[in-house]
Amino acid sequence: MDGGLKMRTIALAGNPNSGKTTVFNKLTGSSQRVGNWPGVTIDRKEGRIKGVEDTVLVDLPGIYSLSPYSPEEIVSRDYIVNEKPDLILNVVDASNLERNLYLTVQLLEMGTPVVMILNMMDLAAAKGISISAANLGRMLGCTVVETTASKGTGIDDVKKALATASKVEPIPQRFEPSVEDAIAKAEEGIRSDLRPELRRWAAIKVIERDEKASEYVREGFDAEPIIKALEDEYDDSSESIITDQRYNSICDTVSGCLNAPVDRNRETFSDKVDRYVTNKWLGLPIFVAVMYGVYYLAVQTIGTMGTDWVNDVFFGEWVLPAARDWLANAGVNEALSGFVVEGLIGGVGAVLGFLPQMLVMFLLLAILEEIGYMSRIAFVMDRIFRRFGLSGKSFIPVMVGMGCGVPGVMASRTIESDRDRRITAMTTTFIPCSAKLPIIALIAGALFGGSAAIALSSYLIGILCILMSGIILKKWKSFVGEPSPFIMELPPYHLPSVMNMVMSVLQRGWAFVKKAGTFILVACALVWVLSSFNWSLEMVDADASMLASIGNAIGFIFAPLGFGDWQFTVATVTGLLAKENVVGTLGVLFGFAEVSEAGEEFWTLLAGMITPLAGFSFLLFNLICAPCFAAIGAMHRELGTWKATAFGVGYQCLLAYAVSVIVYQFGLVALYGTVEPVGIIMAVIALAALVFLLIAKDPFGTIKSKVEAVTA
Amino acid sequence: MNGATLLVAAVVVLVLALACYGIYRTLSTKGGCASCGGACHRISDDSCHCKDRKG
CATH class of the missing domain: 3.40.50.300 (P-loop containing nucleotide triphosphate hydrolases)
Known part of the structure; x- marks a missing residue:
């Protein structure tokens, strides 16, 4: 009203x-x-x-x-x-x-x-x-x-x-006389309080044996004899009879309204392209090549030019010197100046520097969505996903999750099978969302010369984790079952709408900026305070700060993964609030604001603290482990209980730890010939456990307990 | 403590308060909007037309 x-x-x-x-x-x-x-x-x-x-x-x-x-x-x-x-x-x-x-x-x-x-x-x-x-x-x-x-x-x-x-009065479709007769009889059994215009529709639903149709039938009425008589006459199920006659009638309608007959064998442009894009052998290599192109443009070339300008010129030459000079000239308290420049502007600036790379990636993904390529990917991935116990429908949430894990997890509700839906809600966030892109870009830029291969490998590892999880989780008692069928219509390719693309880029970009102005800003403020004061609230060097003591106390957990230093430990923990915090925290702790050419020198400082192998392990852990709080909340809504959510989050963290320790420890042996006794034992155990879970037919005793239950 | 320090401190407090309010708004609303690409992260955002979702 x-x-x-x-x-x-x-x-x-x-x-x-x-x-x-x-x-x-x-x-x-x-x-x-x-x-x-x-x-x-x-x-x-x-x-x-x-x-x-x-x-x-x-x-x-x-x-x-x-x-x-x-x-x-x-x-x-x-x-x-x-x-x-x-x-x-x-x-x-x-x-x-x-x-x-x-x-x-x-x-x-x-x-x-x-x-x-x-x-x-x-x-x-x-x-x-x-x-x-x-x-x-x-x-x-x-x-x-x-x-x-x-x-x-x-x-x-x-x-x-x-x-x-x-x-205009709707003209209801007419069926053959026997069916019309059955509908008329079924209509007599429809509840009298149902709206008159819905009575015929409800009667047809009753004939179809629609599982919800009993809601429309009055008490005591049994439609089964009417349906049985119809099925005997046609020697078919009532649902098929109705469907067939509907399609026959539709065919008549279509032929009556077409101005010219349609050549159904004509091959369209989309058909020609799909011969290659959805080809059994070419589909996947084409997808990898397309995604490499996306990251080459976003992370290695065009996007990087923008990021370099924001870091070096916008923050490095304009914002930071101007803020520092103004605060100094105005005689503002030194600690407060440090808080504003290093904590707030430096922390948020370290994250916002990646905005150009993200905008380029959002634009390229929007183009792929708009032209219709993404649906082909779901089709191609269905073949692969099914082999690992997942439905191709699980790839739709994964594609949505590339933007943000929250709608990605929510998109899992389009999957009919409850088991597939829950597995998808638990694993969708393995695909790097836009908030994880700054971490990828930072590690790729600081330790791997901005290589697009690092970005591509992050996404492929995300998909690999989803596939592995499909195999492992399908053996868990709550998830046993065949993947649900995936029927998807491939829309024709069409030119992208500029408006849709602009809206998509702006919406995602604005969401990122909004997050930088809220979660990241507050987290950076907190990190600066904790890293500038000791427990007696005296201003000290970062190494003697409260944050350093906290980081050092829990750093041993991450030491076998190669990043036990307190700065990386703290960055990983703050990433649970929002993944951008990982970069924001490192920005504050490595003094993004204190160097003249902010971006490059920040990266140089970072590269001096961690080897490329340890950096890659750090990246893997942050990509695979529990997502941000918002995505965990979305998981809870889709999974229904905190117990299931805790199971999902625990599984994600364990898998992240296992993958990182395997990559780091075996990498140490292969690349540097170094063996860390405790670390390598952990890596061997993690690898053995993963292989066992992947290969063993019944690792959790699910089938055995079911057989026992049936025997009993 | 000079006037400039007080002014900057006041601005910082205001900015942090606004940021905290933004976080509160995000966390205090249920659900999430799948139709805006995650831009709103909530159901009651008027710009998102998701008011009728029940979390």
């Missing part, structure tokens, strides 16, 4: 990747995340339509039907049944009309007026498909508007159609 007037509610529904969110953004002027892969919207969102008074538009997750097979379908169906929208705006991919109409006919069955948006008309035209919108509207009983939402074409027509659409 708004000002006493009832708001008109319009539900936006359609198949995954039909362009709903683009339509939503164009109609409301908002900037929801858009991706050229199915499953971008996993929950409903609301917005006001620009230029249309008292109207709320609700964007529902993409669905293929109104059968409750997945959480998205349940969200959409429950909304339409329970919230009674005044109108449904059905976005249809015009280049894939038959499959999209399967949802449309079900929406029309629900009796709510429908406006159909024939979207992606440009792609349909490119495929040689010409549709008569007027004929289609007449046959289905709804208003049909043609659009190409990515280019903004037809959006005004949609707004005009909203005004008159409620006067």
